[in-house]
Amino acid sequence: MDAAMAKIAFLGLGVMGGPMAGHLAKAGHDIAVYNRTAEKADSWVADLGGAAAATPAEAAKEADAVLACVGADADLEEVTLGPGGAFAAMHEGALFVDHTTVSAKIARRLAEEGEAKGIHCVDAPVSGGQAGAENGKLSIMCGGSKRAMTLAEPIMQAYAARIVHCGGPGAGQQTKMANQLAIAGVLQGLSEALHFARASGLDLDKVFEAISGGAAQSWQMDNRWKTMAAGEFDFGFAVDWMRKDLGLAIEEAEANGAKVDLAKLVDGYYAEVQAMGGSRQDTSSLVRRLEE
Amino acid sequence: MDAAMAKIAFLGLGVMGGPMAGHLAKAGHDIAVYNRTAEKADSWVADLGGAAAATPAEAAKEADAVLACVGADADLEEVTLGPGGAFAAMHEGALFVDHTTVSAKIARRLAEEGEAKGIHCVDAPVSGGQAGAENGKLSIMCGGSKRAMTLAEPIMQAYAARIVHCGGPGAGQQTKMANQLAIAGVLQGLSEALHFARASGLDLDKVFEAISGGAAQSWQMDNRWKTMAAGEFDFGFAVDWMRKDLGLAIEEAEANGAKVDLAKLVDGYYAEVQAMGGSRQDTSSLVRRLEE
Numbered sequence: 001m002d003a004a005m006a007k008i009a010f011l012g013l014g015v016m017g018g019p020m021a022g023h024l025a026k027a028g029h030d031i032a033v034y035n036r037t038a039e040k041a042d043s044w045v046a047d048l049g050g051a052a053a054a055t056p057a058e059a060a061k062e063a064d065a066v067l068a069c070v071g072a073d074a075d076l077e078e079v080t081l082g083p084g085g086a087f088a089a090m091h092e093g094a095l096f097v098d099h100t101t102v103s104a105k106i107a108r109r110l111a112e113e114g115e116a117k118g119i120h121c122v123d124a125p126v127s128g129g130q131a132g133a134e135n136g137k138l139s140i141m142c143g144g145s146k147r148a149m150t151l152a153e154p155i156m157q158a159y160a161a162r163i164v165h166c167g168g169p170g171a172g173q174q175t176k177m178a179n180q181l182a183i184a185g186v187l188q189g190l191s192e193a194l195h196f197a198r199a200s201g202l203d204l205d206k207v208f209e210a211i212s213g214g215a216a217q218s219w220q221m222d223n224r225w226k227t228m229a230a231g232e233f234d235f236g237f238a239v240d241w242m243r244k245d246l247g248l249a250i251e252e253a254e255a256n257g258a259k260v261d262l263a264k265l266v267d268g269y270y271a272e273v274q275a276m277g278g279s280r281q282d283t284s285s286l287v288r289r290l291e292e
Numbered sequence: 293m294d295a296a297m298a299k300i301a302f303l304g305l306g307v308m309g310g311p312m313a314g315h316l317a318k319a320g321h322d323i324a325v326y327n328r329t330a331e332k333a334d335s336w337v338a339d340l341g342g343a344a345a346a347t348p349a350e351a352a353k354e355a356d357a358v359l360a361c362v363g364a365d366a367d368l369e370e371v372t373l374g375p376g377g378a379f380a381a382m383h384e385g386a387l388f389v390d391h392t393t394v395s396a397k398i399a400r401r402l403a404e405e406g407e408a409k410g411i412h413c414v415d416a417p418v419s420g421g422q423a424g425a426e427n428g429k430l431s432i433m434c435g436g437s438k439r440a441m442t443l444a445e446p447i448m449q450a451y452a453a454r455i456v457h458c459g460g461p462g463a464g465q466q467t468k469m470a471n472q473l474a475i476a477g478v479l480q481g482l483s484e485a486l487h488f489a490r491a492s493g494l495d496l497d498k499v500f501e502a503i504s505g506g507a508a509q510s511w512q513m514d515n516r517w518k519t520m521a522a523g524e525f526d527f528g529f530a531v532d533w534m535r536k537d538l539g540l541a542i543e544e545a546e547a548n549g550a551k552v553d554l555a556k557l558v559d560g561y562y563a564e565v566q567a568m569g570g571s572r573q574d575t576s577s578l579v580r581r582l583e584e
Contacts, residue, residue, distance in 0.1 A: 104492075127506040141502040164502035167494055174492040175502050178485040182508035185481015192552045193474035196541065199550035200396075200466040202459055210433040210456035210467050214419040215529075216474035218510035237507075249488065258491035259582050260484045262554070290551050 005029060006155065009059035009066040011079045011086065012100070013040050016126070017069030019133040020099065022048050023159040024067075032059040034079070055084035065155055066090060069099040072244060073106045080110060092118035095151040099140075101125040101241075103248050104170035104177075105255075107143060111169030120148035123169060124156065125176035129237055137161035141179070143171030177249035183283070184246060184266040186218045191287035194228055198291070204229040224284040236282030243270050297321060298447065301351035301358040303371045303378065304392070305332050308418070309361030311425040312391065314340050315451040316359075324351040326371070347376035357447055358382060361391040364536060365398045372402060384410035387443040391432075393417040393533075395540050396462035396469075397547075399435060403461030412440035415461060416448065417468035421529055429453040433471070435463030469541035475575070476538060476558040478510045483579035486520055490583070496521040516576040528574030535562050 005028050010021035013035040021044065025031050031050035035041040041052035053059035056079040060066045066086045070076050076098060080087050087110075090096065096119050098110065107123035114121040122144035132138040136159040142149060149165045156163055166175040193216070197207045208225050211217075227233070246267040253260040269289055276292065278285045297320050302313035305327040313336065317323050323342035327333040333344035345351035348371040352358045358378045362368050368390060372379050379402075382388065388411050390402065399415035406413040414436035424430040428451040434441060441457045448455055458467040485508070489499045500517050503509075519525070538559040545552040561581055568584065570577045 127503070127508075129507070139502065139506045162502070162505055164498055166498045166502055171492075171494055171498075174489070174494055175499050178489040178492075178494070178499055179503040179506065179508045181488055182481045182485035182503065182510075182513065185477045185479070185484065186508065186510055187477070188554045189474045189477015189481070192477065192550075192554055193470040196473055196545050196548075196550045196552060197466070197470040199548040200463075200470075200544065201548075202463055202466055202470070206456055206458045206463075207467050207470055210431065210454070210458055211419070211471040211474065213454055214431045214471065215421075215511050215515075216419075216471045216478065218474070218478055218512075219507050220510075221474065223507075252492065253488050256488075256491040256493075258484075258488045260488060262480045262484055262557070265554070265557070 006064040007062055008032070008155065009034065009053070009056070009063040009086065011056050011059065011066065011068040012070040013044050014069065015130045016099065016133045018044060020069060020159045023136045024155070025049055027158040032063065034059040056080070056086040057084045057089035060086035061089040063090065063094060065095040065097065065151070067097045067099060067155070071100065073102045076100050076102050076106060081113065087113060087117060087119065090117070090119050093120070095120045095122070095148065097122045097124050097152050097156070099124050099126055101176055101245055101248065102173060104173040104252055107170040107173045111144065120145065120151055121169065122148045122152045123172040124152065125172055127176070127179055128161065132161070133159065140164070141166055141172045141175040143167055143169050143173060174252060177245070177252055180242070180245040181249055181260060181263050183220065184263050186220045187283055187286050188262070188266050188269065190218065190220055190225065190228070191290055194225065194287055195290040220284065224282070228284050228287050233278065233281035233285040233288070236284065238280050239270050239273050239283060239285060240279045242283045243267060243274070246270070298356040299354055300447065301326065301345070301348070301355040301378065303348050303351065303358065303360040304362040305336050306361065307422045308391065308425045310336060312361060312451045315428050316447070317341055319450040324355065326351040348372070348378040349376045349381035352378035353381040355382065355386060357387040357389065357443070359389045359391060359447070363392070365394045368392050368394050368398060373405065379405060379409060379411065382409070382411050387412045387414070387440065389414045389416050389444050389448070391416050391418055393468055393537055393540070394465060396465040396544055399462040399465045403436065412437065412443055413461065414440045414444045415464040416444065417464055419468070419471055420453065424453070425451065432456070433458055433464045433467040435459055435461050435465060465540070466544060469537070469544055472534070472537040473541055473552060473555050475512065476555050478512045479575055479578050480554070480558050480561065482510065482512055482517065482520070483582055486517065486579055487582040512576065516574070520576050520579050525570065525573035525577040525580070528576065530572050531562050531565050531575060531577060532571045534575045535559060535566070538562070
């Protein structure tokens with residue numbers, strides 16, 4: 001496979017997959033796209049070229065590499081192993097890369113199914129959000145064999161700022177879960193700090209100036225303190241998706257005997273934010289349940 | 293008062309106060325020091341010059357500025373308002389700066405007592421730890437009047453990387469509390485992320501590489517992930533002090549009607565770490581209760 005110009009199928013053209021597939025097209029690859037809502041695939045092709053396929057299998061049948069970025073475990077299972085799924089159509093030696101954040105269990109299952117069929121699999125969830133997908137600066141956490149990584153890396157370079165091979169099948173998903181566990185703690189701490197500062201009558205800009213250069217610093221503080229202070233939440237990474245991710249992490253933690261009490265607590269707090277109408281708001285809306 | 297060469301009294305020569313007073317001596321100020329354990333004051337004077345005083349009042353009586361860095365509220369009250377305390381000896385127009393992390397209540401009380409006596413007061417807790425005190429790079433969060441800040445700033449420059457005037461009396465202490473609330477969340481999230489990653493069998497160096505450049509990043513991750521992974525905790529900011537600070541924040545939150553449930557939870561977790569013998573260990577030892 002020549003990574004400089006490969007035949008690639010991309011399954012799922014949402015806010016992440018759409019721009020990621022766009023970077024592959026701009027890199028000169030020959031792209032076939034599939035999307036559950038066919039109009040989205042047609043409009044993507046009208047903008048960026050390539051071909052729209054009616055099923056994942058049709059997109060995948062000639063492909064050197066099939067990449068997916070769909071919703072959750074069930075969607076991923078459908079586009080890979082379901083009727084009209086990609087796996088049955090892929091040829092031996094082809095590559096499958098999943099960019100969806102899903103369970104480590106399904107990542108391992110796809111790797112096993114792939115091995116039986118001679119398909120090299122990488123589980124490769126991303127971080128960096130919609131902006132990272134659009135400007136091609138995603139961090140990609142990968143699980144899979146060395147051989148699969150060798151095939152996947154030159155392709156993913158089209159939209160990656162950082163690619164890390166974390167371990168065998170499922171390790172990419174587990175690393176993404178660790179990422180979300182860390183974020184849950186950061187955001188709850190930040191929410192209490194901001195809520196406390198406001199309740200104390202402090203000038204929130206001064207507090208930011210005083211604490212953002214030291215041991216309390218975080219990406220979330222640097223990028224969300226001011227929007228949280230202003231009550232702006234209609235952007236960013238949605239609460240619904242965070243709950244999905246925390247659910248995956250909590251399930252995996254239980255399977256491995258890991259204690260994640262804070263994640264469980266914060267997941268419950270996010271349920272409160274959903275009940276307040278915050279489902280589509282940024283994860284920093286966690287502060288709302290303290291303030292309202 | 294000429295900040296370039298003022299008469300300064302420094303009360304409390306511990307791991308923070310000792311080096312801070314040292315920077316003032318090196319900046320050319322005329323220093324009188326007081327320490328509860330007199331030997332420490334004698335040895336400081338032998339190294340750095342100036343005079344050792346038998347009581348805070350003796351150190352303070354000629355001073356343009358009196359600075360304190362002691363243990364907690366009771367210690368601060370003793371060296372300021374107690375028998376032989378500094379306030380009774382200070383002259384009108386003098387400056388008092390407290391670098392101890394204490395309650396906002398005592399900061400406001402000293403500001404009131406000061407106002408009655410014509411003493412300008414600043415509550416000025418610091419962050420940056422022992423290293424910051426030694427290399428003169430502390431972040432200082434200040435509460436007090438504009439006039440008091442004008443007097444205090446040129447003196448504090450001797451050991452500050454950042455000085456922020458957060459508001460009136462007590463605002464420095466409240467800002468420090470917000471700082472500690474943010475840290476509590478960051479560290480519990482980081483502990484769960486690391487514990488989860490280890491329980492999942494991941495390579496902790498790879499996880500760090502994958503997640504430290506994105507939305508989960510924090511100062512604590514940058515500076516503590518590797519030591520936490522290695523089980524190294526005998527350095528840094530002690531659990532005993534963190535519990536003291538969280539206690540102050542929780543008390544102040546209750547006084548202001550702020551909800552800090554995570555801080556209460558983490559305070560209880562730190563009590564477990566103390567029971568495991570971790571009282572003097574760095575705050576990142578929070579992970580121990582998950583791992584052992």
